[in-house]
Amino acid sequence: MPTVGDLQPEWQVPPGRMEPLPWEAARFRDMSQNPHLPEAIYRYMIAHNPPTDPLVDELVTETAAMGAIRSMQVGVEQAALLGFMVRLVRARFVVEVGTFTGLSALAMARALPEGGRLLCCDISEEYTSVARRYWDRAGVTDRIDLRLAPAVETLQALPRTRSVDLAFVDADKESYIVYYEELVPRLAPGGILIADNIFMNGLVVDEEPGQIALDATAFARHVQADPRTETVLVPIGDGFSFTRLRDS
Numbered sequence: 001m002p003t004v005g006d007l008q009p010e011w012q013v014p015p016g017r018m019e020p021l022p023w024e025a026a027r028f029r030d031m032s033q034n035p036h037l038p039e040a041i042y043r044y045m046i047a048h049n050p051p052t053d054p055l056v057d058e059l060v061t062e063t064a065a066m067g068a069i070r071s072m073q074v075g076v077e078q079a080a081l082l083g084f085m086v087r088l089v090r091a092r093f094v095v096e097v098g099t100f101t102g103l104s105a106l107a108m109a110r111a112l113p114e115g116g117r118l119l120c121c122d123i124s125e126e127y128t129s130v131a132r133r134y135w136d137r138a139g140v141t142d143r144i145d146l147r148l149a150p151a152v153e154t155l156q157a158l159p160r161t162r163s164v165d166l167a168f169v170d171a172d173k174e175s176y177i178v179y180y181e182e183l184v185p186r187l188a189p190g191g192i193l194i195a196d197n198i199f200m201n202g203l204v205v206d207e208e209p210g211q212i213a214l215d216a217t218a219f220a221r222h223v224q225a226d227p228r229t230e231t232v233l234v235p236i237g238d239g240f241s242f243t244r245l246r247d248s
């Protein structure tokens with residue numbers, strides 16, 4: 001297993017940063033969050049992506065200390081991509097299904113323009129209390145609406161208008177199709193739906209995939225066959241799918 005000391009080659013460290021950060025040690029100890037990329041390429045990507053800030057580093061480190069559950073957190077590269085997407089589509093209303101300790105929400109909330117809103121759906125007071133602490137410190141609490149309830153209830157209560165500029169789905173895998181069916185009719189023109197864990201740690205191609213991977217494959221087939229939308233799968237982290245409405 002790599003240690004902090006393994007993170008020394010110069011090309012791995014962005015200019016001006018000669019020491020690896022604590023979260024890097026935490027992240028690289030557990031490559032299970034990035035099972036589809038060779039470790040050296042993952043390190044290269046992290047080293048050349050926009051650098052994370054101390055708040056993100058602290059959130060990753062605190063979540064890593066929570067034990068195996070830490071693998072639920074998106075990778076910092078995925079968080080960066082989510083923020084990038086919020087800016088790319090100039091999102092004003094974002095919906096997140098599955099918030100946990102708040103890293104993906106933090107990245108998206110920070111990327112919102114003045115007046116933008118992020119609706120976060122989760123059922124865990126315990127996990128999201130960590131998230132709220134970091135959102136407060138980042139100064140983004142006032143743009144986040146956290147609803148603690150089964151996400152399907154929160155989504156069904158939204159007006160059936162085309163108002164969602166970006167949706168990010170990262171919760172219980174057996175409900176992905178339900179979330180998708182609630183969110184697609186609410187996608188704004190030009191809106192994007194992103195879903196995480198499309199490859200289910202590689203189990204989707206395992207001879208004995210297990211129910212959770214079968215659910216992931218059912219979702220992939222469902223979206224691929226949907227005539228209303230176009231979807232591409234992207235191997236970042238454990239796999240994102242990107243769905244957009246077809247031009248009518």
Ligand SMILES: C[S@@+](CC[C@H](N)C(=O)[O-])C[C@H]1O[C@@H](n2cnc3c(N)ncnc32)[C@H](O)[C@@H]1O
Binds near residue numbers: 104105124149151152
């Ligand atoms: C993979 S984690 C989300 C990770 C998060 N996006 C991040 O960046 O750290 C999944 C989250 O979904 C939540 N969840 C599970 N079932 C849910 C449900 N039925 N409705 C809403 N949230 C749910 C869990 O409490 C957990 O916090």
